Amino acid sequence: MSRHQAYRNYDYENDLDEYEGAGYSEDDDELSPEDRAQMATGTTQVRAALGTDSSKVTTQQIEEALWHYYYDANKAVAYLASKYISPKPAKPSTQKDKSGGRYPKFHTDPFGTGVNMQHAEAFGSKQYNPIIASGYSEHKPRPSLKKFFHDMPWLDIPNERRTLFIEPPCPPGGLLGGSASSGKMSKLQALAAARKKKAEEQKSENRKLESQMTTSSPIPTALETPKEPTKRTSSALAERLSSRQDAKPLPIHTKTQTHLASDTTAEHLSTVTKQPYISDLSTPKDPSLDALIAAPSTLALTLFGSSTSRSAPVPRKQQCYELPYMRFLTSSNADPFSEPSPDDVVLAAQSKASNKKLAASAHKKKSVPNGKGEGLEDGIKTLRFDDTPLPKSKNLDVVGEFEKTKKKKNASFVVVGHVDAGKSTLMGRLLLDLGVVDQRTIQKYRKEAESIGKSSFALAWVLDQRSEERSRGVTIDIATNKFDTDSTSFTILDAPGHRDFIPNMIAGASQADFAILVVDATTGAFEAGLKGQTREHSLLLRSMGVSRIIVAINKLDTVSWSQERFDEISQQVSGFLSATGFQLKNVSFVPVSGLRGDNLVNTSSDPAASWYTGNTLIAELESSEPMARALTKPLRMTISEVFRSPQSPLTISGRIDAGSLQAGDALLVQPSGEKAYIKSLELDSEPVDWGVAGQNVVIHLSNIDPIHVRVGDIICDIKQPIACVDTFTIKVLAFDILMPMQVDVHRGRLHAAGQIVEISALLDKVKGTVLKKKPKIIKPAGVARIVVRMSNSSMSLAKPGATAGELGTFKGYLRDLQSLEFEAEPSKHCILDRNITFVEARFKVEDSVEIILSPR
Numbered sequence: 001m002s003r004h005q006a007y008r009n010y011d012y013e014n015d016l017d018e019y020e021g022a023g024y025s026e027d028d029d030e031l032s033p034e035d036r037a038q039m040a041t042g043t044t045q046v047r048a049a050l051g052t053d054s055s056k057v058t059t060q061q062i063e064e065a066l067w068h069y070y071y072d073a074n075k076a077v078a079y080l081a082s083k084y085i086s087p088k089p090a091k092p093s094t095q096k097d098k099s100g101g102r103y104p105k106f107h108t109d110p111f112g113t114g115v116n117m118q119h120a121e122a123f124g125s126k127q128y129n130p131i132i133a134s135g136y137s138e139h140k141p142r143p144s145l146k147k148f149f150h151d152m153p154w155l156d157i158p159n160e161r162r163t164l165f166i167e168p169p170c171p172p173g174g175l176l177g178g179s180a181s182s183g184k185m186s187k188l189q190a191l192a193a194a195r196k197k198k199a200e201e202q203k204s205e206n207r208k209l210e211s212q213m214t215t216s217s218p219i220p221t222a223l224e225t226p227k228e229p230t231k232r233t234s235s236a237l238a239e240r241l242s243s244r245q246d247a248k249p250l251p252i253h254t255k256t257q258t259h260l261a262s263d264t265t266a267e268h269l270s271t272v273t274k275q276p277y278i279s280d281l282s283t284p285k286d287p288s289l290d291a292l293i294a295a296p297s298t299l300a301l302t303l304f305g306s307s308t309s310r311s312a313p314v315p316r317k318q319q320c321y322e323l324p325y326m327r328f329l330t331s332s333n334a335d336p337f338s339e340p341s342p343d344d345v346v347l348a349a350q351s352k353a354s355n356k357k358l359a360a361s362a363h364k365k366k367s368v369p370n371g372k373g374e375g376l377e378d379g380i381k382t383l384r385f386d387d388t389p390l391p392k393s394k395n396l397d398v399v400g401e402f403e404k405t406k407k408k409k410n411a412s413f414v415v416v417g418h419v420d421a422g423k424s425t426l427m428g429r430l431l432l433d434l435g436v437v438d439q440r441t442i443q444k445y446r447k448e449a450e451s452i453g454k455s456s457f458a459l460a461w462v463l464d465q466r467s468e469e470r471s472r473g474v475t476i477d478i479a480t481n482k483f484d485t486d487s488t489s490f491t492i493l494d495a496p497g498h499r500d501f502i503p504n505m506i507a508g509a510s511q512a513d514f515a516i517l518v519v520d521a522t523t524g525a526f527e528a529g530l531k532g533q534t535r536e537h538s539l540l541l542r543s544m545g546v547s548r549i550i551v552a553i554n555k556l557d558t559v560s561w562s563q564e565r566f567d568e569i570s571q572q573v574s575g576f577l578s579a580t581g582f583q584l585k586n587v588s589f590v591p592v593s594g595l596r597g598d599n600l601v602n603t604s605s606d607p608a609a610s611w612y613t614g615n616t617l618i619a620e621l622e623s624s625e626p627m628a629r630a631l632t633k634p635l636r637m638t639i640s641e642v643f644r645s646p647q648s649p650l651t652i653s654g655r656i657d658a659g660s661l662q663a664g665d666a667l668l669v670q671p672s673g674e675k676a677y678i679k680s681l682e683l684d685s686e687p688v689d690w691g692v693a694g695q696n697v698v699i700h701l702s703n704i705d706p707i708h709v710r711v712g713d714i715i716c717d718i719k720q721p722i723a724c725v726d727t728f729t730i731k732v733l734a735f736d737i738l739m740p741m742q743v744d745v746h747r748g749r750l751h752a753a754g755q756i757v758e759i760s761a762l763l764d765k766v767k768g769t770v771l772k773k774k775p776k777i778i779k780p781a782g783v784a785r786i787v788v789r790m791s792n793s794s795m796s797l798a799k800p801g802a803t804a805g806e807l808g809t810f811k812g813y814l815r816d817l818q819s820l821e822f823e824a825e826p827s828k829h830c831i832l833d834r835n836i837t838f839v840e841a842r843f844k845v846e847d848s849v850e851i852i853l854s855p856r
């Protein structure tokens with residue numbers, strides 16, 4: 001039987017019956033062998049001590065006495081002698097225990113009340129003795145109490161040695177009842193006493209003054225003398241109120257009065273509130289008011305003590321008690337708001353300081369020759385209330401500094417491809433082989449992955465850090481990591497392959513110099529990918545201006561390193577990429593196995609892979625030139641993260657697309673148009689003074705409210721800011737039928753609803769000349785110039801993990817942006833609200849464009 005079953009089957013009633021003694025018998029109280037031995041020895045000793053008198057007591061009586069006195073033969077003898085051998089006459093009845101008087105129950109409380117049974121009997125309190133109540137009473141002579149307790153000396157302490165309970169005195173006034181008058185005073189107490197004395201003096205002076213005023217001006221104010229009470233007010237109460245008024249015209253807190261002064265009752269109430277209702281109660285004018293004053297409760301007496309000596313009977317009216325510590329409130333501190341608070345003091349000092357500034361500025365203006373008195377006005381305008389000091393700039397020649405440094409190249413690459421192509425595993429393995437991640441970590445990941453049945457994902461966990469990504473086995477957001485080779489400092493941007501997370505892939509691609517397109521060589525998987533995200537990602541890369549692609553044909557171990565499979569895939573992908581607009585000289589193919597690490601850092605040792613003699617993946621990465629940096633162009637940086645850091649409540653990060661920046665620079669955040677300052681900045685977690693195009697930097701901003709800064713916004717040069725537009729003209733290559741229609745406009749993680757409002761012209765694909773003006777429709781593969789207008793309401797931020805539904809679908813792209821002209825209309829500035837995105841002609845700077853249109 002299980003433990004649970006045992007509990008279920010347990011017969012509580014039966015057991016409780018037994019416990020309560022329904023079947024109680026003497027046999028149940030058998031003595032232990034040790035008790036028996038002690039009892040036998042004790043009995044012998046008692047009989048010996050009693051001598052001839054031992055015949056007057058039974059063995060049972062001896063045993064009972066021994067039991068009671070814990071086998072102390074002497075005490076048992078004394079007891080037996082007094083009880084049975086020479087008993088005192090006429091003793092109150094005694095009772096026999098239910099168990100035959102053999103057990104200590106005789107003197108103990110069977111209900112656990114802690115009451116000594118014999119003691120209770122002595123007081124004649126039958127309610128404590130259930131034995132008597134249950135009919136077990138027995139008339140037996142009992143020893144006197146004194147005698148009975150003779151061996152308990154603590155009950156017979158002489159009076160002079162007894163502890164006296166001394167009643168605590170009334171609170172003397174020290175905080176928490178601490179001494180205020182006796183003993184040596186602390187400095188604090190002395191200060192408090194001095195203040196109190198001073199305050200009392202002042203108070204008495206005030207009283208004198210008031211009494212003089214009352215006598216000299218008999219015209220009472222409405223608040224000082226209540227009008228006739230309304231009917232609702234009882235006459236007794238009215239009398240009491242008026243008597244209070246008469247009794248003490250104390251200072252009035254006008255704040256409380258003004259609120260309620262609209263009707264008579266309110267006036268009364270306001271008048272009451274103004275009174276410190278404590279002390280005047282003790283001297284009611286009318287003796288009938290005694291009836292209204294309740295006697296203090298016991299609790300009040302305990303808390304506050306008696307206002308007079310308790311020994312003398314106290315007239316009721318004098319039994320009114322002050323609230324604790326109220327009498328220590330002096331006129332100087334009776335009103336806690338009568339003096340400025342510490343905050344008020346600080347504010348006053350600040351306003352004084354700013355007044356000084358103001359005065360100085362006004363003075364300056366006044367001294368200007370025109371003397372038209374505009375100085376003060378202008379001074380107020382220019383007055384800066386945000387007193388955060390502006391960060392100081394070192395005014396460095398950043399480009400010159402950058403060129404002086406012999407730093408490694410910086411390159412970012414995005415890893416894209418169909419879902420489960422093996423992108424994260426490939427990067428995890430690369431980092432392991434490069435020594436960026438150690439074997440122990442991988443072992444740990446392997447163990448953890450095994451525990452959730454995903455052991456094959458252990459390497460992917462190096463980049464997939466989120467628990468959701470790990471449990472689902474898919475990448476959700478861009479994961480970044482860094483590694484260095486001899487020549488270059490690389491930033492990995494591992495993109496999600498799942499179509500639901502396309503916005504995150506776009507965000508990653510927008511920061512990349514080049515891409516690794518991972519293709520799954522497994523039979524069927526490559527074909528599925530080509531219809532899916534292998535194709536889509538390639539198109540997006542092209543749209544983002546990424547021109548260099550390394551195609552990693554992965555999982556070749558699953559096809560026994562078949563060279564034919566490799567060639568077949570290479571051919572198909574080359575054809576597709578060239579059709580998409582990539583130049584094949586910028587595309588390379590590497591056969592790899594991410595899981596086993598073949599051809600990543602080291603050439604494959606598998607004999608089946610010996611046919612490949614080309615570069616490893618890392619060699620291909622090193623040979624890839626990052627995009628040309630637009631160092632001397634105006635500053636442009638898309639914000640990829642906004643967060644709070646220990647250095648600043650507003651920290652942003654992103655890749656500098658163009659230009660340069662340094663600590664202390666003023667920036668403009670678009671589209672909010674708000675100015676900010678660079679407090680400090682970091683590169684690779686190290687504080688630096690400056691940053692240039694191509695670097696991923698962390699910037700701590702100051703002097704701007706965080707509400708003006710969002711992910712996807714652009715940081716730009718304050719003198720050459722980016723223009724915000726809502727209508728723009730672009731040249732597009734149509735992948736689908738194109739006509740005046742609703743579209744989604746995407747830029748990085750931002751997107752906005754838009755509309756093709758006009759098709760200006762059909763263009764020649766090669767020469768770009770106009771073939772037809774204002775065509776109604778453009779067929780797939782046609783090139784056209786169109787005008788797009790964005791709506792002002794649908795711009796939104798694509799949160800990490802946002803699904804395609806939230807962003808609109810990417811069913812097809814309207815153009816290849818490589819050779820586009822971009823004709824933004826700066827006259828139509830985006831000033832409607834923050835929901836309007838803006839478009840920038842970035843491709844003119846770096847030959848890359850971030851705008852994607854998708855049909856709605």
Ligand SMILES: Nc1nc2c(ncn2[C@@H]2O[C@H](COP(=O)(O)OP(=O)(O)OP(=O)(O)O)[C@@H](O)[C@H]2O)c(=O)[nH]1
Binds near residue numbers: 419457557592594
């Ligand atoms: N046999 C074999 N399996 C591999 C190889 N590379 C990856 N895999 C397996 O492919 C599965 C998916 O790997 P991931 O690295 O998560 O794929 P991914 O492309 O990053 O997935 P998403 O980012 O979610 O699109 C895992 O079970 C890996 O173990 C390889 O070279 N050989």
